[in-house]
Amino acid sequence: MKIxxxxxxxxxxxxxxxxxxxSHKFPTIAAASTEIINLEAILNLPKGTEHFLADxxxxxxxxxxxxxxxxxxxxxxxxxxxxxxxREAEKKEICTLIYYPEQKLQxxxxxxxxxxxxxxxxxxxxxxxxxxxxxxYTRSKVRKALPAEFSYIIQELLHESSMDPNKEAYxxxxxxxxxxxHRADDFIIALCNLIQRLTIDSLHILxxxxxxxxxxxxxxxxxxxxxNFDIQWGNHDILWMGAAAGNDCCIANALRLAMRYGNLAxxxxxxxxxxxxxxxxxxxxxxxxxxEFFGPKTDPQNNPYNNKTLxxxxxxxxxxxxxxxxxxxxxxxxxxxxxMEDRLLLHHIDFEKKKFILDGQEYEMRDCFFPxxxxxxxxxxxxxxxxxxxxxxxxxTRSEKLRKHMKCLFRYGCMFNVCNSNLLFHASMPLxxxxxxxxxxxxxxxxxxxxxxxRTGQLIRTAYFADEDNxxxxxxxxxxWYLWCGKDSPAFDKSKMATFERYFLVDKSTHKEVKGAYYTxxxxxDICDMILDEFGVEGExxxxxxxxxxxxxxxxxxxIKANGKLMVIDGGFSRAYQPETGIAGYTLVYxxxxxxxxxxxxxxxxxxxxxxxxxxxxxxxxxxxxxxxxMVKDTDKGRELSIQIEDLKKLLVAYRTGIxxxxxx
Numbered sequence: 001m002k003i004x005x006x007x008x009x010x011x012x013x014x015x016x017x018x019x020x021x022x023s024h025k026f027p028t029i030a031a032a033s034t035e036i037i038n039l040e041a042i043l044n045l046p047k048g049t050e051h052f053l054a055d056x057x058x059x060x061x062x063x064x065x066x067x068x069x070x071x072x073x074x075x076x077x078x079x080x081x082x083x084x085x086x087r088e089a090e091k092k093e094i095c096t097l098i099y100y101p102e103q104k105l106q107x108x109x110x111x112x113x114x115x116x117x118x119x120x121x122x123x124x125x126x127x128x129x130x131x132x133x134x135x136x137y138t139r140s141k142v143r144k145a146l147p148a149e150f151s152y153i154i155q156e157l158l159h160e161s162s163m164d165p166n167k168e169a170y171x172x173x174x175x176x177x178x179x180x181x182h183r184a185d186d187f188i189i190a191l192c193n194l195i196q197r198l199t200i201d202s203l204h205i206l207x208x209x210x211x212x213x214x215x216x217x218x219x220x221x222x223x224x225x226x227x228n229f230d231i232q233w234g235n236h237d238i239l240w241m242g243a244a245a246g247n248d249c250c251i252a253n254a255l256r257l258a259m260r261y262g263n264l265a266x267x268x269x270x271x272x273x274x275x276x277x278x279x280x281x282x283x284x285x286x287x288x289x290x291x292e293f294f295g296p297k298t299d300p301q302n303n304p305y306n307n308k309t310l311x312x313x314x315x316x317x318x319x320x321x322x323x324x325x326x327x328x329x330x331x332x333x334x335x336x337x338x339x340m341e342d343r344l345l346l347h348h349i350d351f352e353k354k355k356f357i358l359d360g361q362e363y364e365m366r367d368c369f370f371p372x373x374x375x376x377x378x379x380x381x382x383x384x385x386x387x388x389x390x391x392x393x394x395x396x397t398r399s400e401k402l403r404k405h406m407k408c409l410f411r412y413g414c415m416f417n418v419c420n421s422n423l424l425f426h427a428s429m430p431l432x433x434x435x436x437x438x439x440x441x442x443x444x445x446x447x448x449x450x451x452x453x454x455r456t457g458q459l460i461r462t463a464y465f466a467d468e469d470n471x472x473x474x475x476x477x478x479x480x481w482y483l484w485c486g487k488d489s490p491a492f493d494k495s496k497m498a499t500f501e502r503y504f505l506v507d508k509s510t511h512k513e514v515k516g517a518y519y520t521x522x523x524x525x526d527i528c529d530m531i532l533d534e535f536g537v538e539g540e541x542x543x544x545x546x547x548x549x550x551x552x553x554x555x556x557x558x559x560i561k562a563n564g565k566l567m568v569i570d571g572g573f574s575r576a577y578q579p580e581t582g583i584a585g586y587t588l589v590y591x592x593x594x595x596x597x598x599x600x601x602x603x604x605x606x607x608x609x610x611x612x613x614x615x616x617x618x619x620x621x622x623x624x625x626x627x628x629x630x631m632v633k634d635t636d637k638g639r640e641l642s643i644q645i646e647d648l649k650k651l652l653v654a655y656r657t658g659i660x661x662x663x664x665x
Contacts, residue, residue, distance in 0.1 A: 007649060049590065056205070065606065078098075099192075107611065123188065210239065214263050217401065230417055232415065240406075250480065345500045421542040428490050544567070
């Protein structure tokens with residue numbers, strides 16, 4: 001009778017149109033009641049585990065390993081299940097098998113003398129792990145995750161116990177028959193992949209998938225097939241989105257970074273970018289230039305290139321850098337509202353003195369060989385440079401693989417996300433020195449806070465998707481470059497990107513990039529609360545989670561700031577940053593008991609992980625533990641389900657009072 005007291009006829013009539021539509025999906029009292037029971041039950045399951053990663057920067061091997069081991073969550077579960085019954089070496093073998101089932105199986109079959117016995121033991125162990133990780137989900141959700149060919153068998157094994165005397169023989173026969181029919185390998189692979197999938201319910205990527213590391217395209221391939229994820233765009237992602245949209249400045253920057261870090265494979269093999277025109281031009285234009293300051297930053301222990309190729313990359317690096325400065329000058333002069341005139345630097349070079357002169361002060365240049373710069377018109381592209389830009393533009397905008405990855409970035413990405421009382425964005429929230437939200441002018445209107453991030457997200461989509469060539473599209477294409485390196489960009493928020501100074505000026509004081517106010521004020525709890533309020537983030541335990549600026553753990557910097565209100569999880573996934581940070585990245589795990597921050601040591605290689613069971617050495621820090629276990633009803637999803645339950649209850653009343661008639665089955 002309680003349901004009738006809560007829901008009145010007037011409430012039903014207000015929602016009648018919607019309830020009529022809902023009745024097509026749940027045509028009877030029985031169907032609506034069953035769904036209410038199902039949803040109420042789901043609300044009382046533990047919340048799924050969320051996994052947060054940031055600033056992957058193309059380090060695909062480390063990324064895939066952290067994804068496979070769920071930042072140590074699988075290892076913890078194996079320890080919980082087999083802690084006192086298996087040796088450490090045996091538990092390590094199970095973990096490696098779960099992470100890399102295909103490769104590990106090959107090694108086992110080469111060494112194992114009694115393969116049948118190994119299959120029986122291993123299958124039983126994997127079933128136990130799978131039962132554990134699937135226990136927080138409904139049978140329906142688990143069933144949807146199952147591989148079709150083994151769905152029935154896995155369901156039987158997960159929901160029956162060999163401890164039950166009536167079922168022991170049944171379970172044993174299933175396992176022995178899997179082995180007898182030579183399906184054990186395929187079944188083990190299916191179980192291991194299922195364990196990986198069920199251990200993490202959702203994945204959050206806080207930006208910067210691209211640049212520096214060798215495999216951003218491999219990371220994107222992995223994400224495109226991942227079961228549940230979202231992306232908060234970082235400035236490096238936005239750079240590639242701009243390149244794919246046809247912004248030539250973004251294309252030049254993306255190429256420059258690829259040359260700087262020796263990542264030809266990502267461009268040529270990953271995206272089919274034709275680098276031959278640039279290589280031919282660079283060899284000719286810089287034939288007499290050693291390009292000693294433009295050699296790629298490669299790992300001395302793992303350098304795939306010979307000296308001839310390294311020299312060529314240095315020449316290409318310098319060639320595309322000069323082209324970039326010229327292209328950027330075109331946007332800067334076209335868009336005075338960007339206030340980036342201080343980035344017009346080529347005309348400050350005194351080619352006779354071989355000095356850089358700014359505001360009457362002379363600066364020593366470490367390189368002053370510029371065969372393609374006309375001192376009388378330094379920002380004009382030569383004919384050869386213009387032709388190269390045209391060909392590279394065609395290559396980027398026509399790449400099918402890049403187009404597929406951009407579609408994924410746009411479908412699952414945005415500038416920010418609010419999820420379960422956590423505000424996620426990559427870099428910054430532009431602030432004034434006094435801690436108030438900074439107003440940023442875009443096309444004559446001022447935006448700040450949430451409005452600013454929404455507007456920048458709209459412009460990025462306009463730059464890529466708008467069909468018509470109009471003023472908004474043209475501005476958006478220019479603005480997408482500004483978001484990469486502009487002072488008031490929420491994805492960057494520094495005084496300048498000092499690329500020219502770092503390459504050409506000896507005086508290191510000119511290299512300094514002053515961070516925006518956010519990066520110092522974010523240590524204050526009241527500032528974090530103000531930003532959380534701006535985005536409507538509610539909850540007793542609410543947080544901001546960022547990446548972008550590497551946490552220098554080696555110097556004692558902490559990733560947890562503002563009394564636990566803010567977490568910065570860029571700890572150096574990129575190998576290029578690891579000497580600076582002293583570690584190899586942070587990841588964050590948010591399960592039903594609370595938050596755990598995982599600090600990782602450098603990842604050696606996938607091969608060693610498989611052959612020697614070398615996992616990433618990780619240290620787990622408990623950030624926040626809840627006094628009671630967090631259930632689905634405590635999450636954003638739970639609130640959605642509660643609304644659905646209320647609507648279904650209204651439909652039940654509508655059926656029972658005759659306002660809506662049940663439909664024939």
